Amino acid sequence: MGFKDALADCSRHRNAYTLALSASMGSIFFGWDTGLMGGILTLTSFQHYFGIDKLSASAQANFNGNIVSIMQAGCIFGALSTSWASSRFGRKRSLIASGVIYTIGSLIQSVAGLGSSQAVALRVLYFSRVFAGIGVGMVSALAPSYISECMPRHIRGRCTGLVQFSDNIGMMLSFWVNYSASINIPYSDMQWRMPFMIQLVPGVLFILLMIPQPESPRWLVERGRYDEAARTLAYVVRASVDDKAVLLTLDEIKADFIGKQRTSLITQFRMMGESRQIALRCFIPSILTFFQQWTGTNAVNYFSPQIFAALGITGTASGLFATGIYGLVKVVAVGLTLAFAVESWGRKLCLFVGAVGQGLTMLWIGAFGAIHPQSTIVPASYVSIIAVYLYAVFYCIGWGPLPWVVASEVAPNNVRAATLTVAVSINWLFSFTISRLTPVMLEKITYGTFLLFGICCVIMAAWTYFFLPETKGYALEDIKYLFEKDVIVRSLEDAPGGRVFLGGKRATPVEEMRGGADIQESSDSSQKGDEECIEVSN
Numbered sequence: 001m002g003f004k005d006a007l008a009d010c011s012r013h014r015n016a017y018t019l020a021l022s023a024s025m026g027s028i029f030f031g032w033d034t035g036l037m038g039g040i041l042t043l044t045s046f047q048h049y050f051g052i053d054k055l056s057a058s059a060q061a062n063f064n065g066n067i068v069s070i071m072q073a074g075c076i077f078g079a080l081s082t083s084w085a086s087s088r089f090g091r092k093r094s095l096i097a098s099g100v101i102y103t104i105g106s107l108i109q110s111v112a113g114l115g116s117s118q119a120v121a122l123r124v125l126y127f128s129r130v131f132a133g134i135g136v137g138m139v140s141a142l143a144p145s146y147i148s149e150c151m152p153r154h155i156r157g158r159c160t161g162l163v164q165f166s167d168n169i170g171m172m173l174s175f176w177v178n179y180s181a182s183i184n185i186p187y188s189d190m191q192w193r194m195p196f197m198i199q200l201v202p203g204v205l206f207i208l209l210m211i212p213q214p215e216s217p218r219w220l221v222e223r224g225r226y227d228e229a230a231r232t233l234a235y236v237v238r239a240s241v242d243d244k245a246v247l248l249t250l251d252e253i254k255a256d257f258i259g260k261q262r263t264s265l266i267t268q269f270r271m272m273g274e275s276r277q278i279a280l281r282c283f284i285p286s287i288l289t290f291f292q293q294w295t296g297t298n299a300v301n302y303f304s305p306q307i308f309a310a311l312g313i314t315g316t317a318s319g320l321f322a323t324g325i326y327g328l329v330k331v332v333a334v335g336l337t338l339a340f341a342v343e344s345w346g347r348k349l350c351l352f353v354g355a356v357g358q359g360l361t362m363l364w365i366g367a368f369g370a371i372h373p374q375s376t377i378v379p380a381s382y383v384s385i386i387a388v389y390l391y392a393v394f395y396c397i398g399w400g401p402l403p404w405v406v407a408s409e410v411a412p413n414n415v416r417a418a419t420l421t422v423a424v425s426i427n428w429l430f431s432f433t434i435s436r437l438t439p440v441m442l443e444k445i446t447y448g449t450f451l452l453f454g455i456c457c458v459i460m461a462a463w464t465y466f467f468l469p470e471t472k473g474y475a476l477e478d479i480k481y482l483f484e485k486d487v488i489v490r491s492l493e494d495a496p497g498g499r500v501f502l503g504g505k506r507a508t509p510v511e512e513m514r515g516g517a518d519i520q521e522s523s524d525s526s527q528k529g530d531e532e533c534i535e536v537s538n
Contacts, residue, residue, distance in 0.1 A: 009155065013236075016159060019236065020150075028173075035170070043191055050121065061440050070130055075137030078133060078134035082417070090219050095138075141421055145411075147162070149216040161334070165338055175327040214231070269415075281412050288406055293434055295395060296358075312385075348495065353397055354395060355394075361388070368380055407420060474510065
């Protein structure tokens with residue numbers, strides 16, 4: 001798709017893009033905190049206020065891991081609560097609640113320590129980060145699902161990927177706020193409080209933007225509110241509720257929920273294993289979010305100032321400036337990916353290219369650290385700094401936006417809430433683990449940290465190539481056929497050069513499987529009608 005085509009598409013589906021941008025604004029929460037805390041930890045004013053500058057190097061590494069990862073602990077609880085909340089109260093109201101929780105937590109972080117001792121201030125800061133994390137965890141689970149359920153299929157990937165785009169925008173803004181605070185605000189408490197205060201802005205904006213948005217049509221169908229679901233579908237595509245395409249989509253959603261209405265959360269978890277196909281579709285989102293964390297992205301996001309320092313960029317302001325450029329590179333890369341690649345290249349190719357590129361750059365950085373452990377600048381140092389930025393580009397091509405896109409597409413409609421709750425909880429669990437361990441790993445095994453993440457990226461590339469079918473262009477109700485049978489064959493068919501491994505073997509086309517399913521449903525309906533007629537006759 002060219003630039004003019006992309007603009008025309010945005011104009012034609014402006015309601016859909018407005019809805020997606022409003023919901024994805026919640027991802028700025030996580031991105032903002034990801035970049036914010038790593039920069040604040042480098043400010044001398046923050047270190048002195050909480051007594052970090054008096055700790056040993058090992059104790060500082062532990063503190064850094066704790067203060068960063070404690071928010072992920074709150075995110076785990078938030079993600080676990082979303083399945084029940086979204087099923088009971090709807091996606092929209094649960095999203096607004098997540099924004100309120102995050103905003104309150106951010107406010108408490110901004111005033112931590114006012115009128116109290118150092119020890120009490122630290123406890124309040126820990127509590128507020130856990131509390132805000134509950135809101136972040138909720139929105140990270142709800143936003144991709146809500147957007148995916150509302151979008152037309154041909155722009156679903158791009159719109160769901162806006163979640164990661166907003167994440168990167170939040171991260172970039174926080175990087176530059178930290179840099180601005182370091183050079184423009186004199187040494188004082190306000191130097192580190194100001195970045196905390198500014199993170200209130202995206203929270204308030206998110207709440208205001210979500211209030212006028214409609215509820216998810218699939219949640220409304222599950223509740224039997226068909227007229228409201230039709231209005232949501234019509235609003236998104238800017239058509240009337242009587243439009244043929246709107247009614248067809250509504251019928252497809254209703255058919256997918258036949259016999260599955262109002263399933264409780266416990267029932268959804270039980271249903272996740274009721275067949276091989278459903279179990280596989282429920283397992284893949286968790287694999288994707290698990291792999292996303294083991295790319296090492298949060299290790300770079302949270303501790304990029306320390307990483308740049310190890311590569312020879314010294315000084316707090318210089319490190320924060322280099323980190324700000326890193327954030328800007330990510331925003332540009334993920335924006336271009338969503339505009340031109342995700343719907344043309346497809347999900348699978350983006351993930352594969354991203355994993356290969358990330359693996360190579362991480363292995364280079366690790367090898368450079370092994371050969372040149374000193375922080376002095378040599379010619380290869382510049383190559384390593386460029387490798388960090390290239391790592392960001394490849395992450396944004398694949399494992400940044402695409403896991404959320406594929407996870408929300410693959411999850412079965414009737415157990416979507418439970419499936420994405422598990423997937424997001426795994427994401428936050430390993431985000432917590434990695435953010436807690438990264439400062440210790442950087443201190444203890446140094447370059448081995450990057451070699452570990454590089455090897456993980458290579459494993460992800462292999463998994464994507466052999467085991468993940470392409471989901472681009474399929475209705476959510478048709479994706480089940482991709483996992484009905486011949487999953488590995490279908491995955492290799494969709495992989496670049498994968499047909500070399502297959503010889504003449506091919507997977508059954510989805511159209512043929514759908515036609516067979518329609519014939520079977522028609523036969524079952526006819527048989528049921530005959531039985532009812534016989535009963536009436538008798």
